[in-house]
Amino acid sequence: MAAVGIVGAGRAGLGLGLALARTGHAVRLYARHARSVPAPLALTVGELPAWLSRVDVILLAVPDDAIADVACGLAGAGLVHSSQTVLHLSGALGRDALSALGPSGAALGSLHPLQSLSDPATAPQRLSGAVAAVEGDERAVVVATALARGMGMEPVPVAAADKPTYHAAAVFAANFLVTLAATSQRLFVRAGLPPDGATRAVAALMQGTLDNVHAAGPRPGAALTGPVARGDVETIRKHLAALDGADAELYRALSRAALALADLDAERRQAVALALR
Numbered sequence: 001m002a003a004v005g006i007v008g009a010g011r012a013g014l015g016l017g018l019a020l021a022r023t024g025h026a027v028r029l030y031a032r033h034a035r036s037v038p039a040p041l042a043l044t045v046g047e048l049p050a051w052l053s054r055v056d057v058i059l060l061a062v063p064d065d066a067i068a069d070v071a072c073g074l075a076g077a078g079l080v081h082s083s084q085t086v087l088h089l090s091g092a093l094g095r096d097a098l099s100a101l102g103p104s105g106a107a108l109g110s111l112h113p114l115q116s117l118s119d120p121a122t123a124p125q126r127l128s129g130a131v132a133a134v135e136g137d138e139r140a141v142v143v144a145t146a147l148a149r150g151m152g153m154e155p156v157p158v159a160a161a162d163k164p165t166y167h168a169a170a171v172f173a174a175n176f177l178v179t180l181a182a183t184s185q186r187l188f189v190r191a192g193l194p195p196d197g198a199t200r201a202v203a204a205l206m207q208g209t210l211d212n213v214h215a216a217g218p219r220p221g222a223a224l225t226g227p228v229a230r231g232d233v234e235t236i237r238k239h240l241a242a243l244d245g246a247d248a249e250l251y252r253a254l255s256r257a258a259l260a261l262a263d264l265d266a267e268r269r270q271a272v273a274l275a276l277r
Contacts, residue, residue, distance in 0.1 A: 001025045002147070005055035007070060009035055009043055012089055013061030015123025016113070017041050019151045022124050028055065038121060052079045057143060059111070060088040060098075067093060071100040080104040085143040087111045087136070091167035094160025095136040109136015111144040112167075113153060116174050128152030135160055181206060183250065187243075218261065228258040231268035236275045252276050 001024040006013045009031035021027045021040055028051060029043045037043045044051070052058060058080065060070055067088045074080050082105030086098055091112040098108040115130040117123050132148035134141050134155045141157065148155040158166050181202050188198035209223060216222035227235040236255065243251055255276050259269065 002056040002143075003054070004028070004057045004059060004147075005030065005052050006059045006061050007031075007052075007074075008061035009037060010061060011117050011120050012113075013059070014038065014041065014120035015117040015127070016059065016061065016089070016151075018120060019124040019127050020147070023150045025150070026055075048073060048077050048079060050079070053081065053084075056084060057147070058084060058086045060086065062088075064090045064093055064097075067097045068100065071098045075100045075104065080106045082106060085109070085140050087140060087144055087147075089113070090163075091133065091170055092164050094163055095140070096160065107137045107139035107143060109134065109140030109144055110163075111148060112158075112163075113148075113151075114170060124151070130154070131156050133158040133163070133166060135163065177206070183247065187247070224258065224261050226258070228255050228272060229262045231262070231264045231272055233268075233271045233275045236272065240275075 003026040004017075004020050005028050006017050007030050009029050013029060013031075014037060017027045017029055018038060018041065027041060029037060029041055030049055030052065031043060031045055034045045035043065052074070058074070060067055062070055067090060071086070074086070080086060080101050084104075085107040086101055087108075088097055088110050089112055090097065090110060091114075094110060095108050097110075101108055110133070112133040113127055113130055114132060115126050117126065128151070130153050132144075132151075132153040132155050134144040134148060135158050136144070145155040184202045184205075185195070185198045188201055189195055193201060212223035218224060227233075227239070239251060240248055256273075259272055259276070262269070262272075264272065
């Protein structure tokens with residue numbers, strides 16, 4: 001098993017650290033500031049530690065905007081050499097974010113787990129079965145693929161030029177889902193549901209929809225339901241009359257996207273489009 005050094009002790013760094021440790025890798029963590037970490041992980045703080053030069057793989061679990069600076073710091077400290085692999089975890093950036101380490105001869109690339117890691121303690125279970133985008137030098141892709149498979153993920157090559165699109169897709173599926181949940185919960189409360197009941201209602205409805213997507217994909221007649229899918233123009237008009245400002249704008253934008261999926265005849269499709277103006 002490879003020795004892995006992780007730079008960054010946020011949720012992603014801790015979650016991947018736990019998943020890698022449970023699959024038998026020797027894992028060490030580094031962060032600039034002290035914080036508690038779960039066993040069996042141990043944290044080094046302060047200046048970049050010398051042990052980074054002795055691990056097989058360095059994972060940069062830092063925000064996207066910090067990747068290039070951390071790579072420069074590693075290069076300046078002379079801590080990376082040709083037998084190592086350096087991977088960052090960004091979903092939007094490619095190997096070029098590590099270009100400062102090019103002269104070291106190390107294999108450079110990225111490994112992005114396509115999963116929400118809000119709780120590091122549950123990361124090993126949540127990562128199992130998830131897709132992982134791998135990209136970079138040929139040797140880096142081999143290493144990233146092996147790490148992903150070891151954690152139970154499905155590695156998928158994604159070209160650097162395609163990563164912004166890939167990551168935008170992830171934002172739609174994860175971040176915007178939370179945004180929609182918050183919007184839905186707020187409107188349920190406005191309609192008279194108690195806050196706790198509204199939260200439960202949103203979670204149950206979204207879970208049922210996700211189950212349908214998992215079973216049949218986002219197809220009309222399967223996962224896609226509701227007034228747009230049915231061509232129910234009067235209901236759409238009532239919804240828009242009840243909404244205002246940003247809520248109405250969001251409703252229109254998402255309804256137009258749903259209309260592109262809906263299986264409607266031309267006349268009904270045009271009527272829905274007019275109602276959404």
